[in-house]
Amino acid sequence: MERLAAQLGRAVQGKPEEVRRVVTCVVAGGHLLLEDMPGVGKTTLAEALARACALSFSRIQFTADLLPADILGAQVFHAQTATFSFRPGPLFRQLVLADELNRAPPRTQSALLEGMAQGQVSLDGQTHALPSPFTVVATQNPVDFSGTYPLPDSQLDRFLVRLSLGHPAPDVEARLLTTRGAASPLPSVEAVTGPEELASLRDFVQDVRLDAAVADYVVRLARATREHGDLERGASTRAVLALGSAARAQALWEGRDFVTPGDVRAMLVPCWAHRVLLRSAVQGVSARDEAAHLVEEIARKVAAPR
Amino acid sequence: MKRPLRLRLALRDLAAGFAFGAMAMSGQLPVWVLVLFLGALVLALFDVRLVARFHRLSALGLLVVAVLLGLQLTSGAMNAVVAACSFASLIAAQRMLSTPNAAAEGQTHLTGLLMVAGGAALSGDMTYALCLIAFGVLASLSLALGVVEAAVPDGEPVPVRAVLRPLSTGLMFAVAGAVAFFVLFPRLNWAMVGPRSAPGLGAVSSAGYSNTVRLGGAGTIKGNPRVVLRATLTPDPGREALDAYWVGRTYDTFDGMEWTNVVGAQQTERQITLRPASDTLLHQRIELLPAYGARTLIALEMPSRLGNAMAHTPTGTRSSPVQLQGGGEVRFTVSAPSYTYEAYSLPPDAKAGLSPGLVQAERDQLLALPEHLDPRVAQLAAQVLQGEKEPLAAARKLAAFLQRDYGYTLEQAGTPEDPLAEFLFVRKAGHCEHFATALTLMLRTQGIGARLATGFYGGTRMDGGYLVRAGDAHAWTHVLVPGRGFITVDATPPSNRPSQGSALLENLLAFYEAVEARWRNSVVDYSFRDQFELARALVRPPRRAPGAPANNAPSRLPPPRAWVTAAVVAFAVWRAGRFVSRWTGRAPVLEATRFLDRVDAALQKARVPRLEHESLEDLTTRLARDGHPLALALTPLTRRYLEARFGGRALREGEAEHLLATLRRALDAEAARRAVKPDGQAGPTARAS
Numbered sequence: 001m002e003r004l005a006a007q008l009g010r011a012v013q014g015k016p017e018e019v020r021r022v023v024t025c026v027v028a029g030g031h032l033l034l035e036d037m038p039g040v041g042k043t044t045l046a047e048a049l050a051r052a053c054a055l056s057f058s059r060i061q062f063t064a065d066l067l068p069a070d071i072l073g074a075q076v077f078h079a080q081t082a083t084f085s086f087r088p089g090p091l092f093r094q095l096v097l098a099d100e101l102n103r104a105p106p107r108t109q110s111a112l113l114e115g116m117a118q119g120q121v122s123l124d125g126q127t128h129a130l131p132s133p134f135t136v137v138a139t140q141n142p143v144d145f146s147g148t149y150p151l152p153d154s155q156l157d158r159f160l161v162r163l164s165l166g167h168p169a170p171d172v173e174a175r176l177l178t179t180r181g182a183a184s185p186l187p188s189v190e191a192v193t194g195p196e197e198l199a200s201l202r203d204f205v206q207d208v209r210l211d212a213a214v215a216d217y218v219v220r221l222a223r224a225t226r227e228h229g230d231l232e233r234g235a236s237t238r239a240v241l242a243l244g245s246a247a248r249a250q251a252l253w254e255g256r257d258f259v260t261p262g263d264v265r266a267m268l269v270p271c272w273a274h275r276v277l278l279r280s281a282v283q284g285v286s287a288r289d290e291a292a293h294l295v296e297e298i299a300r301k302v303a304a305p306r
Numbered sequence: 307m308k309r310p311l312r313l314r315l316a317l318r319d320l321a322a323g324f325a326f327g328a329m330a331m332s333g334q335l336p337v338w339v340l341v342l343f344l345g346a347l348v349l350a351l352f353d354v355r356l357v358a359r360f361h362r363l364s365a366l367g368l369l370v371v372a373v374l375l376g377l378q379l380t381s382g383a384m385n386a387v388v389a390a391c392s393f394a395s396l397i398a399a400q401r402m403l404s405t406p407n408a409a410a411e412g413q414t415h416l417t418g419l420l421m422v423a424g425g426a427a428l429s430g431d432m433t434y435a436l437c438l439i440a441f442g443v444l445a446s447l448s449l450a451l452g453v454v455e456a457a458v459p460d461g462e463p464v465p466v467r468a469v470l471r472p473l474s475t476g477l478m479f480a481v482a483g484a485v486a487f488f489v490l491f492p493r494l495n496w497a498m499v500g501p502r503s504a505p506g507l508g509a510v511s512s513a514g515y516s517n518t519v520r521l522g523g524a525g526t527i528k529g530n531p532r533v534v535l536r537a538t539l540t541p542d543p544g545r546e547a548l549d550a551y552w553v554g555r556t557y558d559t560f561d562g563m564e565w566t567n568v569v570g571a572q573q574t575e576r577q578i579t580l581r582p583a584s585d586t587l588l589h590q591r592i593e594l595l596p597a598y599g600a601r602t603l604i605a606l607e608m609p610s611r612l613g614n615a616m617a618h619t620p621t622g623t624r625s626s627p628v629q630l631q632g633g634g635e636v637r638f639t640v641s642a643p644s645y646t647y648e649a650y651s652l653p654p655d656a657k658a659g660l661s662p663g664l665v666q667a668e669r670d671q672l673l674a675l676p677e678h679l680d681p682r683v684a685q686l687a688a689q690v691l692q693g694e695k696e697p698l699a700a701a702r703k704l705a706a707f708l709q710r711d712y713g714y715t716l717e718q719a720g721t722p723e724d725p726l727a728e729f730l731f732v733r734k735a736g737h738c739e740h741f742a743t744a745l746t747l748m749l750r751t752q753g754i755g756a757r758l759a760t761g762f763y764g765g766t767r768m769d770g771g772y773l774v775r776a777g778d779a780h781a782w783t784h785v786l787v788p789g790r791g792f793i794t795v796d797a798t799p800p801s802n803r804p805s806q807g808s809a810l811l812e813n814l815l816a817f818y819e820a821v822e823a824r825w826r827n828s829v830v831d832y833s834f835r836d837q838f839e840l841a842r843a844l845v846r847p848p849r850r851a852p853g854a855p856a857n858n859a860p861s862r863l864p865p866p867r868a869w870v871t872a873a874v875v876a877f878a879v880w881r882a883g884r885f886v887s888r889w890t891g892r893a894p895v896l897e898a899t900r901f902l903d904r905v906d907a908a909l910q911k912a913r914v915p916r917l918e919h920e921s922l923e924d925l926t927t928r929l930a931r932d933g934h935p936l937a938l939a940l941t942p943l944t945r946r947y948l949e950a951r952f953g954g955r956a957l958r959e960g961e962a963e964h965l966l967a968t969l970r971r972a973l974d975a976e977a978a979r980r981a982v983k984p985d986g987q988a989g990p991t992a993r994a995s
Contacts, residue, residue, distance in 0.1 A: 209952070209953060209954060211951070211952040211953075211954070213951070213952065214952055256948070256949075256953065257953065258948070258949070258952050258953035258954065259952060260923055260948045260952050261921065261923065261952075262921065262923035262924060262927065265924075300919060303919075304921055305951075306899050306902055306921075306951075
């Protein structure tokens with residue numbers, strides 16, 4: 001994981017925390033939602049991740065006229081044999097970058113949704129298994145809403161972690177200018193692990209011990225979000241499970257084979273801020289910040305096990 | 307092989323000790339078994355495993371003992387149950403003293419169980435129940451510790467405290483549950499073993515009824531507070547202390563040293579009538595306790611009818627026919643430690659027919675004098691009476707004289723040739739037998755028929771009945787009054803008639819008796835019937851007061867007290883349930899959490915800056931990020947705490963202390979550093995100003 005983070009750090013400079021979160025999310029076997037302004041390195045991060053893990057990679061630019069068949073693939077008629085055969089779409093990759101996800105119409109989003117949840121796609125009555133490991137890194141622009149289809153809650157719930165990168169620090173930006181220029185950093189990213197190793201790492205994460213006291217803590221946190229006055233809807237059961245696996249991966253980061261309440265708190269905001277629904281009508285960045293703020297407040301109120 | 311836990315062995319040995327106690331309380335084990343086992347117990351408790359090296363030899367010794375016990379058994383010198391119990395206790399002693407291993411362990415507990423069973427066959431005493439409970443509790447603790455000890459890997463400390471606390475709670479509930487079970491659930495009396503057959507604690511037959519009364523015998527019996535007799539009287543006189551004579555037998559022949567009877571055994575029947583009944587009979591339901599130790603039936607003066615006797619033997623309860631002996635004595639024909647029977651007596655003032663049930667030979671003896679009677683006796687009698695011929699008046703006159711001029715003493719002056727002359731003319735002091743003998747003989751010298759009566763005097767009220775103690779044993783005189791029969795005249799000074807024991811001892815014993823009576827009524831004899839009675843007493847409608855108006859229709863509903871009881875029980879159950887649920891719902895205080903509390907206390911004492919609600923984990927992370935010097939000490943400690951609390955790797959013995967010591971050192975160093983730093987800063991500032 002450290003090696004992975006180091007490689008990603010080469011591509012996305014000055015963001016060690018965020019890079020760590022990304023690796024945590026991938027190791028936990030979850031999908032990642034990057035939400036940020038254009039031009040802060042979201043795509044670069046995803047591509048670097050694919051390279052460092054030696055995963056097959058595809059990038060799908062979601063647009064308003066994108067159809068499900070464009071991402072899933074289609075039945076193609078072979079004139080010679082007079083048969084149809086399935087030609088896989090760009091979704092059939094181990095790492096898929098869904099750029100500007102919220103620009104695609106709901107139909108297309110739903111097609112992606114099934115792939116994310118079930119690891120398979122249905123097409124013309126046939127199901128096709130997606131490659132394993134299958135990870136989606138989706139990005140969306142929280143500022144420019146015109147012509148977008150906001151992601152439904154059910155879909156947001158399927159992303160393990162939502163992150164925003166933010167602008168790099170001034171000195172990092174300056175260094176970028178002086179050293180890199182226009183050259184892409186991606187070629188410098190080396191493959192340090194493979195799909196098999198990633199899979200075994202994911203197995204390892206599931207073996208991390210989660211004490212009953214910590215499990216109780218997570219459940220109490222979930223209940224607190226459900227009972228909070230400013231939240232329309234609290235954390236779902238899927239959110240609880242997601243926080244569990246994210247905390248497990250986080251524990252691994254610390255070189256532990258058990259989860260502490262600190263791990264839970266560390267992953268709480270990235271894991272849950274996008275899953276709760278606010279009562280207030282704010283949208284975009286401010287909604288995101290407020291949700292994060294509320295979740296943090298809940299974390300302060302709920303006593304951690306001692 | 308790791309060393310076994312001392313505590314567990316001690317618990318095991320104590321359990322065996324209590325199991326032995328359950329048998330020993332019956333007082334039937336031979337003394338040498340008592341000595342051997344108690345010696346072994348003491349050695350075992352001091353961890354001296356004497357037999358460990360000579361286990362072959364000791365096994366051989368056991369074999370020899372088994373043969374000896376067998377011989378005693380076949381010769382009839384020992385009861386089979388007693389022999390088996392003795393052998394079981396010796397095996398237990400041998401096992402306790404051998405090398406502690408799993409086999410010895412199991413065998414000790416097994417023999418303990420055998421001993422408890424043997425105790426049940428020997429006695430059903432309250433002390434037995436206490437021993438049984440103690441055995442159960444201690445053996446369970448020891449066994450549970452054994453299981454835990456086996457599960458703990460070598461070199462690891464056994465979590466004794468953690469095991470014993472919940473276990474003790476569980477045992478408490480088990481004992482309470484057993485008691486509740488006992489009270490509430492239907493039970494039947496099996497009567498397989500005679501629960502009353504045991505003589506009880508230190509019981510030695512003390513009343514000592516023999517066929518003779520020998521003047522000059524020891525008088526220590528007057529100080530014996532053991533209860534020999536328990537009686538329920540109908541109609542109940544209701545007084546605290548009875549002023550009554552309980553007669554056992556009478557004597558008619560005196561030879562100068564001893565009182566005997568001319569007539570021996572007569573008819574044997576279920577019930578013997580001594581005197582014709584009148585219409586105001588006093589009914590007595592009497593229980594003779596093992597301390598009594600004789601076979602003579604006792605009844606209040608003057609007994610009319612005795613019988614319906616039940617003998618409580620170790621093999622069960624059976625009815626015993628009774629046999630009439632000379633001197634109006636009635637005896638059980640079955641020998642047993644304790645008996646129950648019924649007696650009817652005439653009230654003291656009733657006219658008993660003339661010399662009832664007396665055969666001619668007995669009648670002739672009433673005026674008989676010993677061969678070598680000191681002539682001074684007759685002279686003294688004549689001198690005191692001064693011509694009084696009316697038998698009762700003469701007897702009272704003589705009794706008053708004796709009470710006035712003679713002292714009471716229990717001390718004996720050797721064995722004089724003529725105890726009566728010694729009493730009347732030399733010592734002028736004696737005990738009840740002397741007074742009674744003197745009165746009887748003085749009357750006879752004056753031609754008035756009289757005989758010696760022995761039995762008990764008095765009776766202390768207890769639980770609606772009366773107790774008579776061994777110390778209440780007494781002797782007095784029956785004067786034959788023509789037309790009225792025998793009348794009791796007591797020459798002994800009144801204050802010396804009842805028991806002469808110490809008041810404290812008597813009170814203590816009375817307390818024990820009271821507890822034991824409760825125990826018998828509510829435990830040993832507690833039956834399905836009693837449970838039924840209890841339930842019925844609760845729901846029975848209240849008895850209407852005699853004067854109350856009968857206008858309110860009798861309600862079919864249970865009375866208020868039933869509702870109140872039900873409410874109280876429901877409330878108690880609810881409270882208990884809440885208590886239990888809170889108890890179990892309470893977060894367990896873990897070793898790691900306790901450790902954390904100590905770390906927190908140490909940090910607070912050292913005034914380490916800490917944010918509100920900041921956990922140790924967060925604090926360490928923050929300090930490490932800031933490069934604080936304390937982080938170096940805190941990081942391993944925090945890691946260990948987290949491992950112990952959430953990682954399932956508990957702190958080892960002494961590890962917490964070690965970590966805390968390291969932390970304290972670091973805190974001290976930090977404090978010293980901080981103390982120096984302000985100086986360093988203050989210096990230039992001071993100079994600058």
